[in-house]
Amino acid sequence: MSYLDYVNTPADIKKMSVKELEGLSAEVRAAILKRDSLIGGHVGPNLGFVEATLALHYVFDSPKDKIVFDVSHQCYPHKIITGRKNGFLEPEDYVKITGYTAPQESAHDHFIVGHTSTSVSLASGLAKARDLKKEKHNVIAVIGDGSLSGGEALEGLDFAGSELNSNFIVVVNDNQMSIAENHGGLYQNLELLRQTNGKAELNLFKALGFDYVYVNDGNDIAALIKAFESVKDTNKPVVVHLNTEKGKGYALAEKNKEPWHWHLPFDIQSGELKNSFAGETYNSLTNAFLLDKLKKGENVVVMTAGTPGLFGFTPEVRQQFGAHFVDVGIAEEHAVAM
Ligand SMILES: Cc1ncc(C[n+]2csc(CCOP(=O)(O)OP(=O)(O)O)c2C)c(N)n1
Structure with a gap:
């Protein structure tokens, strides 16, 4: 018997001890890796957010309390403990669930999302509606550092x-990575907050009016x-800043975070791709076109909003072209205007 055998709803994990929740975390990780290795999917974001998801469901009462995920690519652990574990454990059920939150699948999901940076706004709407209706429940927005x-x-x-x-x-699920490395001044403040165990006076969240709680080990269930x-049940806006490890528990993804953000089907032991692809793609053509221009020293600047890997701009290529490569963070509007 496994812990997962007993978990069908969040209520089932509320009865567990911290030790049992740690055991459950390992099983949730194995389930995520199984699905990802067979059909591909988000690896690092989910492996890093297992403990936080279990702790959220242990403390809060979803779906009365509403958890809103940003991008929602980190929602696999949430799906596993909200009645959808077979979508990870049973290959024939893989098509029954999507890789993102999906209200049609469960009352525990509130939005269909896929874009970043939306959860605070979406949750603001839920909170406003709750207050107007004089209801009482917690509204929680989950968002990554990137x-x-x-x-x-x-x-x-x-x-x-x-x-x-x-x-x-x-x-705030701060795993110190976007898909690639982060860019922008706010990351200096996140770093300062991590270095000072959340105590630095210079605090972006407090400046915006939030109370602030820091968790130095965001993969420690008890903490x-x-x-x-x-x-x-706070009656104020508060940020809970978690320092987590992207890819936690799968050595390849811990070590090499960028390619393991999302991955095509792979062999769990070796990390090798299960299928190989030959031939041109829009991405490879874009890559060849840009590299050709950059190598010829043409007057060109390559810009991306947080997705350099999409057109083959690996860390080495990014470094090679220095000032002629700009990652603006996940700021498409800014990139287009710039
Ligand atoms: C508006 C928008 N731009 C770009 C993307 C592509 N994208 C998906 S996840 C991601 C990085 C998110 O980083 P973070 O919030 O730190 O989450 P993590 O994956 O590290 O947990 C990006 C750039 C997107 N989904 N939406």
Whole structure:
């Protein structure tokens, strides 16, 4: 018997001890790797957010309390413990669930999403509606560090920090990576906060009006439960900043985070791709076109909004072209205007 055999709803994990939750984490990781290795999917974002998901469901009462995921590419652990584990354990059921939150699948999912930087705004709407209806429940927006660089996230934080004046919890999943490395000044502040165990006076979230709680080991279930319990039923906006490890528990993904953000089907032992692809793609053609221009020293600047790998701009290529390569963070509007 496994722990997962007993888990069909979040209520089932509320009865577990921390030790049992740790055992469950290992099984959830194995289930994620099984599905990803067979049909491809998001690897690092999910492996890094297993403990936080279990702790969120242990402390809060979903679906009454509403958890809104950003991008929602990190929702696999959430799906596994909200009645959809067979979508990971049984290959014939893989087509029954999507890789993102999907309200048609479960009352625990509130939006169909795929874009970054949306969760704070979406959750703001839920919180506003709750307050107007005089209901009482927690609204929780989960957002990654990379997604904080998107304009909508900053607009949402600017609003939520001062305009809601009621329960609003933002869980910042800081794994120190976007798909590639982060870009932008706000990451200096996240680094300072990590270095000072959340104590630095210079605090972007506090400046926007949020209370602030820091968890130095965002993969430690006991610490996560304690932090979430301390903010449950708050009547103010609060940020819970988690320092997590992207790819946690799968050595290849821990070591080489960028290619393991999302992966095609692979052999779990070796990490080797199960299928090989030959021939041209739009990505390879774009890559060849840009490299040709850059190598000839033509007057060209290559810009991306957080997805350099899409057209083959590996860390080595990015370095090679130095100032002629710009990653603006996940800031498409800014990139287009610039
Ligand atoms: C608006 C938009 N731009 C780009 C993407 C591509 N994209 C998906 S996830 C991601 C990085 C997200 O990083 P982070 O929020 O730190 O989450 P992590 O994957 O590290 O957990 C990007 C750039 C997207 N989904 N939406």
